[in-house]
Amino acid sequence: MRHASVHPRTLGYLGRALSLEYSAVQQYMTQAALAEAWGLREAADRLRHETVEEMQHADRIVKRMLGLGVAPNASQLRPAGVARDLVSLLLQDAALEAEIVALYEEAMLFCRRIADHENAEFFNGLLQDELAHAGAIQTWLADLGVQPQAPEERAYF
Ligand SMILES: [Fe+2]
Ligand SMILES: [Fe+2]
Numbered sequence: 001m002r003h004a005s006v007h008p009r010t011l012g013y014l015g016r017a018l019s020l021e022y023s024a025v026q027q028y029m030t031q032a033a034l035a036e037a038w039g040l041r042e043a044a045d046r047l048r049h050e051t052v053e054e055m056q057h058a059d060r061i062v063k064r065m066l067g068l069g070v071a072p073n074a075s076q077l078r079p080a081g082v083a084r085d086l087v088s089l090l091l092q093d094a095a096l097e098a099e100i101v102a103l104y105e106e107a108m109l110f111c112r113r114i115a116d117h118e119n120a121e122f123f124n125g126l127l128q129d130e131l132a133h134a135g136a137i138q139t140w141l142a143d144l145g146v147q148p149q150a151p152e153e154r155a156y157f
Contacts, residue, residue, distance in 0.1 A: 006068050010119050013107035015073050017126070018061045020100050023078035024054040027096060030080035031089045043086055046140075050093075050133065057126060064122055090141050097134040104130060 032047035062072045081092030104127035111120035 005116075006119070007110075007114055007116065010107070010111060010116060011065075011068070011070055013103065013110070013123070014061055014065050014068075014070075015075070016103060017100075017107065017123075018058060018065070018072055018074035019076040019078075020096075020103060021054050021058040021061060022074050023076075023080075024096055024100065025051055025058060026077060027080040027093065028054060030082060031093070034082065034089065035086065038086075040086060047089075053129070053133070057129065060122075060126070064119075087141065087144055087146055090137055090144070091146075094134065094137045094141065097130055097137055101127065101130045101134055 028047050028051040032044045032051060035041075035044035035047055058074075065072045078096075081089065081096065083089050083092065104123050108120050108123040108127055111117070111123060
C-alpha cells in the first residue's frame with residue numbers, strides 16, 4: 001500500500017534516517033551510562049537528554065512512514081561510539097551529528113528539486129534540530145577546551 005506520489009528515493013532517505021536516529025539513540029544512551037559510571041552526573045544527564053531527543057526524531061520518522069503507507073525499516077544500526085574519556089565521546093557524537101545533518105540536507109534538497117514540498121519541510125524540521133545538536137556538541141567541546149570546527153558555509157536553494 002505504498003503512497004503513489006512518494007518518490008522511492010524519498011522512502012530511501014526515510015529508511016536511512018531511521019537507521020541513523022536509532023543509532024544515535026543507542027550511542028547517546030550508551031555514553032550516558034558510561035558518563036554515569038565515571039561519576040560525571042551532569043554529562044550523563046545531558047547525554048540522556050540527547051537520547052530522548054533522538055528517540056523523538058525516530059518517532060517522527062516512524063509516523064511519517066506509516067502515514068505514507070510503508071513499514072518502518074531501519075536496517076543498519078551502528079555500533080555505539082565508545083571511548084575512555086568525555087572529549088573522545090563527544091568527538092564521536094560530533095561526527096555522527098555531522099553525518100545526520102548531511103543526510104537531511106541531501107534529503108531536503110532532493111525533495112525540493114522534485115517539488116515534494118511536504119517532505120522537504122519534514123526533512124528541514126529534522127535538519128534544524130540536528131544543526132542545533134551539532135552546535136551544542138561543538139559548544140560543549142569548546143567548554144572542555146577543544147577547538148570547535150569551523151562551521152561549513154551552507155546555502156539552501
Ligand atoms: Fe536526531
Ligand atoms: Fe542529533
